[in-house]
Structure formats: structure tokens, C-alpha cells
Amino acid sequence: MKDLPRSFNRLFILITLMALVFWAWAIYQTDWSLTNVIRLIIFGFLAVVSESLPVSLPKGGYVTVSYAVFICGVILFPVGVSLSVAAIGGLFVCGKEVRGEPFYKRVFNASQFVVSLGAACLVLRITRISFSIAPVTIIIYLAAAFSYMLTNMTVVAIALGSLQGKSPWLIWIENIRWSIPNFMSLAPLGLLMALVYRNDGELGLFLLFIPLFISRHAFQLYIEMRENYLNTVEALVQALEAKDTYTSGHSSRVGKLAVTMGEAMAMSEEKIVFLKYAAVLHDVGKIGVSETILNKEEKLLDSEWEAIRSHPVIGQTIIKGIKFLFDIGLVVRHHHERYDGKGYPDGIPGEEIPLESRIIAIADTYDAITSDRSYRQGSTHDEAIQELQRVAGSQLDPELVELFCKVVTNELVQKVSTDQAQKT
Ligand SMILES: [Fe+2]
Structure with missing residues (x-):
């Protein structure tokens, strides 16, 4: 991290400390019954799988469904379980996309997940609602999911801004374009996951994840197909310019x-x-x-x-x-x-x-x-x-x-x- 800009290092320390404080407080607040430990294992596993299967976007960056897993956790579980799920998802991510990446990136990701989810927890705590699908409750869940997205976007924009020497504000504005559709699709999915898990337990969750991973695979194929088209275009142009x-x-x-x-x-x-x-x-x-x-x-x-x-x-x-x-x-x-x-x-x-x-x-x-x-x-x-x-x-x-x-x-x-x- 010595080679990184000083502004990024300062942000890294701030976000990591905030995450540690939130996380420690959340763990202390939670009653660690066997049920909560089992929930942590199941959702921690889902978070790692979701984070490890990202879909690369054509203009850089990637999307995952872990946002939905985190939102589901924050709606259903005590704060210690939901923040631990987010931390596990960020720390234990695996796969070719993260192979060879420095460890501080995992720590930073896990920390910003915890801080962003902390913002969502705060909305739910202030409103003191209990789980239901009444219209007002749904609006509060979406507000919590929105506060997660806003915090996440802001931290990422400041981090990228300091790493790339660009204006965080411009990065933030640019990211809104893909963050809004991401929010629109994944926030309701998080709510749906919570409903299915509440009513049908692990089996329901498993059945929900099958079509989700099939959709992910189809989306990945679509992205690859676009890349192939682009390669075809480039090959045609190269053939022309050779003449x-x-x-x-x-x-x-x-x-x-x-x-x-x-x-x-x-x-x-x-x-x-x-x-x-x-x-x-x-x-x-x-x-x-x-x-x-x-x-x-x-x-x-x-x-x-x-x-x-x-x-x-x-x-x-x-x-x-x-x-x-x-x-x-x-x-x-x-x-x-x-x-x-x-x-x-x-x-x-x-x-x-x-x-x-x-x-x-x-x-x-x-x-x-x-x-x-x-x-x-x-x-x-x-x-x-x-x-x-x-x-x-x-x-x-x-x-x-x-x-x-x-x-x-x-x-x-x-x-x-x-x-x-x-x-x-
Ligand atoms: Fe021409």
C-alpha cells in the first residue's frame, strides 16, 4: 500500500476503522443462539458464492447479486448476523476475478460492505419496524436498500477518485447510470429472498437461487456475445486497412x-x-x-x-x-x-x-x-x-x-x- 496515494490510504484507514467499530458493536448486540449461527453460515456461504460469481460489464466493473443477499440479511436477522454476512462476503471472495489481487482490496471491500449495510441498519433501527409486506414496510425496506446503495457508491467513488486522480463527483455521477437499474432489480430481489426464507426456509432459498444462477449464466453469455461482435467488427476493419x-x-x-x-x-x-x-x-x-x-x-x-x-x-x-x-x-x-x-x-x-x-x-x-x-x-x-x-x-x-x-x-x-x- 506504500505506492498508493496518501488520500486513498487515509480513506482506507477511516473506512476500516468505522467497519470494525460497527461490526464489534453489532456482534456485542446480538444473541448468538444456534439458529443465528446457522443463519450466519448459510448466508455467509451465499454471500461468498455471489461475490465470487460476478458478471463483467462491457465498460469495466462488474455486478453481483450479493447486494440482494445483504439486504435480505438486514431485513430478517439481528444486526450482528447481517453485518457478519457482509464482512464474510467481502473477505472470503474467491475466483479468477480476484486471483492475485492484493489483500488490502478484500479488507477495503469487506469494510465498505459493512459500513454501507450499517447505513441500511440505521434506517431500519430508526423506523423500528417488524418484518411484514405492508406497503409502508416495503417503502422502509427500499429506503434502507437505497441508503446502502448511496453509501456504497459514495465510498467507491471517493476511493476510485483518489486512486485514479479523477473527480469523485464525476465518478459518482457516472456510476448512477448503472447503480439505479442495479438497485431496481436487486433491492426487490432481496425482499423476495427474505419472504421466501421466512416462509419456506433453506429449501425455498435453494429453489430461488437456481433460476437466479441460470439468469446470471445467460447474462454472462450475452456479455461474451457482445464482445465477440466487437471482435468481428475489429477484424473487418483490420482486413480493410490492410488493403x-x-x-x-x-x-x-x-x-x-x-x-x-x-x-x-x-x-x-x-x-x-x-x-x-x-x-x-x-x-x-x-x-x-x-x-x-x-x-x-x-x-x-x-x-x-x-x-x-x-x-x-x-x-x-x-x-x-x-x-x-x-x-x-x-x-x-x-x-x-x-x-x-x-x-x-x-x-x-x-x-x-x-x-x-x-x-x-x-x-x-x-x-x-x-x-x-x-x-x-x-x-x-x-x-x-x-x-x-x-x-x-x-x-x-x-x-x-x-x-x-x-x-x-x-x-x-x-x-x-x-x-x-x-x-x-
Ligand atoms: Fe467512404
Whole structure:
């Protein structure tokens, strides 16, 4: 832990001490009858299994169902049992995801589970409710689960912020996106678990966990399938860039520029992913065009232009075959349409051209102007902006060009000032 930032070490000590105090107090408060010891063994085991079978998310991080196990414990059992279940879940987690990880991570995780569950316990203690499924009681259970989630998110955001040198507030805001659906699905599951365990004991709990683990397996397969799609996309782009030596890196640069535009337009995460795939794949149809034509430096013959102009339609045909990318085909087909309707392959004008195609057309043009070719050096950013503004309204969507120029210029200014700050 010597290499870790001092702010993280301070947080680690604070959270661990808080957890130890809570835990010791909870153990002291609890009547350790045989029933409570058996509950601790069963739920401690469930917590370890749940923590050890996480599902990795595409953008990093993972989810587990241990949150539901903890909430069930806090609803049903004395505070000493429920906090011990959380501590066991954090300390004895096993599996490939945690193999080789330093021990302090387990201690920190276990501590933040105990502190977060302590917050949930506090809500239940203040309201002094007994277990039932009356509407008011359910609201209080959800409030307890919510206070667990808020405490957990806050501690994790501060920890990640100090480890990565980022703003904890920004991490917190970013995490809300996945924490809310997590809460919506797992908090009621915790309540359901409590009901089943109260009515049907261990057998009921066992029967409930079977479909839960099957769902987990299905979700894991879905995540893996998405990764495979992404690998397919990357393989297609690599095949393309191996053919056309002068456009190496073009697709990924257009992808990045398109994502910047999507973010500036406050598109949903799903739409941005769609736009990114379409942008990265926009020229995939060039696979169907002869290398001699693609790499020709002299003036092209009419028939050769014709071959090059066929690449959007070829691209759409290739993409149509991949179910996941089916909708992207149309965007790829229209990325050479012009705003004035004089483009190809269909000559459709203005907003008849899909929005994503219009964005990609701008990013494509900008990257083509600023990139080096064997026969000429790439233009500067300012020259490219001038050129984009010149063709706005005829070739490109004028409103989108205006936004693009603003966003890309800002990004460049930021990059330059960051580079300068790093040098000094
Ligand atoms: Fe193209």
C-alpha cells in the first residue's frame, strides 16, 4: 500500500476503522443462539458464492447479486448476523476475478460492505419496524436498500477518485447510470429472498437461487456475445486497412470523432455505441474494391470512380449479413450522400439522409483533409475547418458542421493545454 496515494490510504484507514467499530458493536448486540449461527453460515456461504460469481460489464466493473443477499440479511436477522454476512462476503471472495489481487482490496471491500449495510441498519433501527409486506414496510425496506446503495457508491467513488486522480463527483455521477437499474432489480430481489426464507426456509432459498444462477449464466453469455461482435467488427476493419495502405487508422479516427459528436449532442449511450460501430465500419465496402484502384495515385478513370463509388452499397451488403449490425447497414450506405442531394448512391437530400450518416460524412471529410497521403501532406486543423465551412450546406449538413467545428476545436485546445501542462 506504500505506492498508493496518501488520500486513498487515509480513506482506507477511516473506512476500516468505522467497519470494525460497527461490526464489534453489532456482534456485542446480538444473541448468538444456534439458529443465528446457522443463519450466519448459510448466508455467509451465499454471500461468498455471489461475490465470487460476478458478471463483467462491457465498460469495466462488474455486478453481483450479493447486494440482494445483504439486504435480505438486514431485513430478517439481528444486526450482528447481517453485518457478519457482509464482512464474510467481502473477505472470503474467491475466483479468477480476484486471483492475485492484493489483500488490502478484500479488507477495503469487506469494510465498505459493512459500513454501507450499517447505513441500511440505521434506517431500519430508526423506523423500528417488524418484518411484514405492508406497503409502508416495503417503502422502509427500499429506503434502507437505497441508503446502502448511496453509501456504497459514495465510498467507491471517493476511493476510485483518489486512486485514479479523477473527480469523485464525476465518478459518482457516472456510476448512477448503472447503480439505479442495479438497485431496481436487486433491492426487490432481496425482499423476495427474505419472504421466501421466512416462509419456506433453506429449501425455498435453494429453489430461488437456481433460476437466479441460470439468469446470471445467460447474462454472462450475452456479455461474451457482445464482445465477440466487437471482435468481428475489429477484424473487418483490420482486413480493410490492410488493403488500403494510405488510410491506416482512418476508420478508428472517424469512429472517435463521431463519438465526440454523439456526446456533444447528448445522445444515449446505446446510440453512441451504434454511431461508433457505423463510423468505424463506414468504409468496410472498400474490401470489395480492387487494391490497385484504392492505392492508385494517378487520375482515376470513370470506370475506376464507378468501382470506388460502389463501396457504400457493398458495405451495406456485407453488414446486412451480421444480425447485430443490420441497422448500421443503412447508415453505411448513405455516408457519401450530400446535403444538396447530389451525392451517391441514392442522391437523397438534407434530413432524408440518416443523422448518423451526416455525422460520419463530416468526420470522414475532416480526417481525409488532415491526414497525410503519399502524394501530399495533411492540412492543418484550421484549414480543415475552413474547408468544412466552405462545403457546409452543399456537401455537408450546416448545423452539424457548426457543432463539429466547435467541439473538435475545443477538444484540440484542451489537448494542447494538457500537453503543455504535462511538459512543465
Ligand atoms: Fe467512404
